[in-house]
Amino acid sequence: MSLITESELRKRLKKDNLKELKELQVLKKDIVTPSAKSFLTEHNIELKYVDVIEEKKDEKEEKVIIDEYKYETIFGAHLKEKPEHMTHLKGNTLVFKDHNRILFRGKVDTLESKILETQILCNKLGEALVIKDLQEILDFVRRILRCEVLEEELLEFNLQGMTKEELREKSHYPEKYFGMSHFTPDYTMGEVVIALNSLRTLTREVELSALKAFKNEYGMVERVDIIRALNRLSSLFWIMMFKYRTMKYKQK
Template sequence: MTILTESKIKKLLRTTKLKETRHLVLEPGTVITPSAKEYLKDIVIEYRHISEEHESRQQEATFPMTRLKENEPKGVKNIQDVLVYRNGNGQEIWKSHLRYLFKVKADGIISHILTIQKKSYHVGKMALVEALNTILVVVKTISMETLSPEILNQIQEIERLSEDKKPYMASLYPEGFFMPTYQDEECVLALFELHGCLQELEHFIAREMKEILILEDYILFVSIATILKDYCWILMVQSKEKSVE
């Protein structure tokens, strides 16, 4: 999946003959952000055709389901139910595949978020519940490896908020050095734990997913995990100072 942003369009207009040709060829499934669309009003967009033979070879290489069925041991029932996971898009994935492991890690983070939201709700921290919901929606979306323009805008908003608060955080609560104590509120410790989970997700994407994502998506997914991790740190500090907005 490729994301076409405003900055990329501006770069294409500067460095290519797009202004003259007014013709742009994109990969199938490319997501165009709302701000980028403003620059494409007078440009004809064409999506590159992928042959069925090529697509079939790609699927067989990443998931040789045919071979699994042919070699299925006699007397063993539903081996695919044991070895295969079917995602929300109906695709079948090996449970040993990195995409499945990524989904497992994301689901674990979602579970953490829901638990913190429940505890926060019971003590009346509704602003924290809403803030955590933002992280939850983004994690759930990237776990399916799909990003809509709305989610991208949400991520950009989180990034802007984090950038504004980074100097203050770095001076009083530097990430990697500051650590809460057992005397802090339960939600502070829970957010510290969630920050660690997001840090693990960031590391997993950076280390393991470079080979299965195109470069642009790889960089995007790492940056999203980093943005969410930084935002969680801000929420933890705000909770510690009892000033969650």
């Protein structure tokens, strides 16, 4: 299985006359990103999924050359083996491990692990409803990462029955919805509140990492969908802290 992106398509088809090309065959097991599909549509090229791709003679000759290496880098180098200091950005494209998108993925990985640790804590304390809400968040975080890796758009979302607009509203005006003003976390508020606060602050770190990963040298920002989702997620942890302190998780 391979991931076919728009940039990879452009490289594949640069030798072809796009006006004469009517069809592009890909294996059924391959994943074609939305941007790649849009590129094909713009050039009136039909995307056809097949079990086996029949190769022309010249294509076979080109394949022999391609098979001499397994990886390529974003700066054009071709490699037979993956160096220890590099990792996959997408498909067989390698980048240095300190690439901003790789650092972002590492931050997301850390957030996932901390959510799991908080679930274990809540399990020991018998906080089943908090565990359930955290599981929804964990699934959402994994969805964010999947959309980033596959370069898919993160579509509209709903968390704990709230839209992104409602998440912002309730976190900004807690007194209106919970009868409690914003507060400074304190150890006397208990383990669950402090653990949720740690997840909130870590989510802000992930959001800043995303901004660094998707802001170019001219200040233009890509993947606003991911940055917005992380912003609302940090708001959700605030909401959970208010819910816990006002005994909402104790109600049936």
